[in-house]
Amino acid sequence: MYDTIVIGAGLAGLMAAIGRAERGEKVMVLAKGHGTTHWTTGCLDLFAEVDDPIAGIIQLTDQRPHHPYALVGLTMIEQGVARFRAICEAAGYPMVGNFNRNLLLPTALGALRPTAFAPATMINGDARQLRDGRPTLIASFGVLRDFFPPLIAANLRAQGIAAEAALLALPPTGRQHDFSPVILARMFDQPDFRARVGEQLAAFVRKGGYARIGMPAILGLKHPTEVVRDLQNRAGALIFEIPTLPTSVAGMRLYHILENALLSLGGRMQLGGFVQRGEPLKETLVAVFSEAAAREQRHTARRWVLATGGILGGGIRATPEGHLRETALDLPLQTPDSRSGWFAARFLAEQGHPVFQSGVRVDRSLRPLDASGRLVYENVMVAGSALAGFDPVREGCLEGVAIATGWAAGQQ
Amino acid sequence: MQTISTDVLVIGGGATGTGCALDLAMRGIRCVLVEKGDLTHGTTGRYHGLLHSGGRYVTKDPQSARECAQENAILRRIMPHCIEQTSGFFVITPWDDESYGDVFVANCHRTGVPVQEISVAEMLRREPLLNPRISRVFEVPDASADSFLATHSVALAAREYGADIRTYHNVIELIRVGDRVVGAVVEDLRSGERIRIDCAYVLNAAGAWAGKIAALAGVTVTVVPGKGTMVAMNHRMVNTVVNRCKLPSDGDIIVPIHTVAVIGTTDVHVPDPDVFGIEPEEIQFMLDEGEKLVPGFRQYRALRAWAGVRPLYKDKDVASDRDIPRTFKLLDHEERDGVSGIFSIVGGKWTTYRLMAEQTVNEIARRLGNTQPCRTASEVLPIPKFEHTRHATVTVSPDPAAQTPHYWLGKPLALVESQHAAGDLICECELVTRDRIQAAIDAGAHNLDDIRRDVRMGMGPCQGGWCIYRTANILYERRCADGLSHVHTNEAILHFLQERWKGLTPVLWGDQLRQARLDELIYYGVLGIQRLRALAEPGGGLVTQHPAIATEYVQA
């Protein structure tokens, strides 16, 4: 019997679990596997579509009282982010930025992407610095198929940044092929490897007078801060990372940091089996069953946090007939009225696709409600992208809502 | 305006038009082919990929059945690299009329379609997932065919024989002097430049668009665009073509082609071959029909849906579009309409494209006084570079079956394995290496959609999630010296994402909906492509926006 079982191992679930474990509770995170943390940029998007995220959130709270941010309130958002940053800081991986002004960081296409907090390894790429007229080099390896400097540099130049592109020679390793971002990140953790890369960077800096060098976010899996510091010293220029396509090394770092934090607090993680159903007793969730070899495993806890994500995370699934279902506990969902209302005609339509705002409606304590507003479970809280009424990708608040609601679920 | 002159101007870069160009060129007749989009941009690139045995037509359209049976054998010989020898079943399910079985067999014998009844047990041994309640099974030599690759091979051969093949050239005007068509004005969609082409004959091989071309010459050709919707499923639950043994109707065939199984088709009359939608009911109907052949069909993952328009020629009033004969017809407009210098080849189907070309070119050659015989039935077609010419056979497996000149499902995997190219895959789902992408670009691809058709980039489960980004960058790096800039590349990405989205929305549920959301996270969230909209415009030799090639999907 656990005090709290958290279902889902993303940012929301891990923050909730850490919060509970810090209160001395016996906590377990139960999840099918890794997820959204491994696909995102590794930055903390709070509210990307405005310059001042907090001002935007305050406005949002007035306009959309059912938005997850409005439900948990500003204090919880700030506390959650602060705790998250403290954990990262303690792990030697500081998240830099602020609540009142979004950074603008280059993407792997050379677009400038707003985010509130970014790892220190990315911070030197802030466009406001890059526009100081001093030349920036975008560099990568030809063998890496997830990062192409020429187009990034060209797009940055078109936005007033003096950027150029270069390909580096891959230092010899035991490997002949298969250089994924994760494989390369592990190589950067090796001092010899980065010394060889550092020499090349220094040569480019000597020749081109670059003030900064942007590289794919593969600069170490275990010791990225140290790797970047070392490369800067060797190159004689500032280095910044640019997030790559999934699997995202920068995202994996955050996952490992939070996982370590939870385990060192005595929390438990169990991955591998879907949670398939719950066992209710009136308005209390008594147990859940997870899929396991030959039979289900029954888990009991006093309190539960559902943080399985939305359609992306796997917490919500659609049938061919056009029904949406919450996968773990079969909670009622708030969805568009019919399948014909799921999508916009254009993939990148401004308003996004309504189906992705589907989720669980909750009260101010994040407890699930049914269509008529009645409480479903008094001892379950829902956090993160499983919540209804917002689009984490389009609103640029994926990590922010996960951390704020996860933290809130861990406190109440 | 630049003027060029030739003997025959072929309009249409589908199977029929390129087939005609090759036949003309082989007989030493000068020809220019113009196609408003890419090769196979029209119906050839949007069908299910069945090489007909003829079985589907033995009862309703025996002439077509006979033609299919003959051409089936010829195509296996001249383009083995495009054909996978899947074989085909006609099965009687509990929903079908049991008595049709004997009629079917008798009609196969009558039309020369090879047929053999096999036991249900044997069927289940070979295809364990088929419905065990199927009562009778007839095997015919159906196969699956890569119509993209086949058309490229034909075009390659035609070029080698001197044909001038121009894609992204749209016919603006047919030039008529009195009652004679003497040429055309075409627009190069990449540059906007207009070119005049003088010719002895215009050959209208525009398929479903033949009526629109004929109208430019002032003659009426009624082509009924018969929309056929298809759904590609993520993997092959059957490795044999499976047909319902009944008169052809909707959702009655599953074709395993490359890595997918295509279920098709519907047949809906649409007024315009460029404007149609895919209705949710069509999809649900086909899933239901799929269940009858493969129980559990609905649980499989659907990848995408698309529709092609059959070029059905309506000679006289017929009750239903399905009753229009599937055979083809060569229209001599001098005889028919009093307008000389132009022929239209209409109707037909992919399997008989070569025969259509042969008969058409026989007629034109006769008029031109050319007495060369047709040789297209005997010359083996070349293989385009982007299709691994050097590795047509694979030696990874000791099994002699792997050495077949025919396509086999494991071939791309065997090639990647033998080249240790796993880390160099640009499209991971369809195992497309960087080399092949580059070869397709160097062969003249005009946008990402062309590369997709050439090498199947973006056609697998992730529908371009990773490979659109990678391919666009490779395109940029390879062509930036030729004037392709970042704005054109950004536009190419935006365009291709939207093209994929059209085919996705009808089948978004389950895993494919999750995939679409992941792709949205990648392009909207991680890459921020929408922030580059102001830095995106058509051009640089890429054709991404032009009314002439836009297919408008009507939102259902």
Add this chain to the structure above:
Amino acid sequence: MDHIELSLTQSLDHCIKCNICTAACPVAAVTDAFPGPKYVGPQAQRFRHAAQPVPDASVDYCSGCRVCNQVCPTGVRIAELNARARAQMVAERGMPLRNRIIARSGLVGRLSCGPQAPLVNLTLSFAPARWLIEQVLGIHRHAPLPKASTYTFQHWFRRRKSTVAGRRPKVVYFHGCSTNYYEPHVGKAAVAVLEHLGFEVIIPPQRCCGLPLLSNGDFPAAQKHHQYNVAQLLPFVRAGIPIVGTSTSCTLTLKEEAPELLGLHGDDVRAVAAGTYDIFEFLRNLHERGELRTDFRSIERRLPYHPPCQLRAHRIGRPVLDVLGLVPGLHLDESRADCCGIAGTYGLKREKYQIAMDVGKPLFDFVQASGQNLALCDSETCRWQISGATGVETRHPIEILAEAYGVL
């Protein structure tokens, strides 16, 4: 529930190509001979055809550790897809003699165990002999081979006097090859604990569970073993008697691997699967029902513990930590390493030995850094690998539990 409705092969449809599995794969991390679980699993599977030649061989570098299954967010049965692909390859191309030998752990055990054991062990510890074996058979000279026992566990069990009397609840003990031929002490500890808890222990005739055959791709032979075991175990299961095992790989095979890989879904096979428990899973269930004796002696020790891949594949959490956590004074430090590398017989093979050692390195570092002279692990081949690589004695956790109960 639609996550698992698709069959094993069809589960490839769940893959959304995110490469989380490849990022986590301990084998792909150390060698480029293995292109990674997504590549050889759901991706390559779309190009495989039961009636066509096998197009790829690199799937043979999958060690079967199932880390991919564990981290996959969508539920693709990657490791099982790989195992089946390997079986098709073996069916087509045949199996090397080496694999045929090491896959038959029961036979090898029978030949080594008994009065001749000291001689066998001496020979196998003799470097020139190991060199010769490597040359002839392709078993790496440094690969960890267990020491054969001079007596079998079954022999001991038949001759012993049961300490329990009267009507007791019964439990079947599936000991597996390793306990029988190499580590009878593990079985003795299990019997002692179960009897201390008041059970009558039954040991029916049993053969190798077949896992080594499955992981080397000899499915027909594995199927024979499984059918024999099911026939032997079924009457007990039908009578409501649970089957417990100390080998996490044997119990996993009975529960899931054999039925799934071989496509055996009959009632008998399902019943045996549903009646089989890892011994600590069984003890944890007892504890949850309040039926576990907690008359432990205090053991003031801090020991490194590695939950083996085969246990993680049960997807039942960490029953050893749950149960041994009840022992006063005992503290287990759980290893975070993915895999010890050996993966059953994988690391014995000449061409894979170094891969296995590289995969296991984080674990070896962890065990050595603990400074303890004893480590715990539930799986036999992992214990041999850890001991071989670190020199630290590695025991089954049931032996510590027996000590805590004071029954050894």
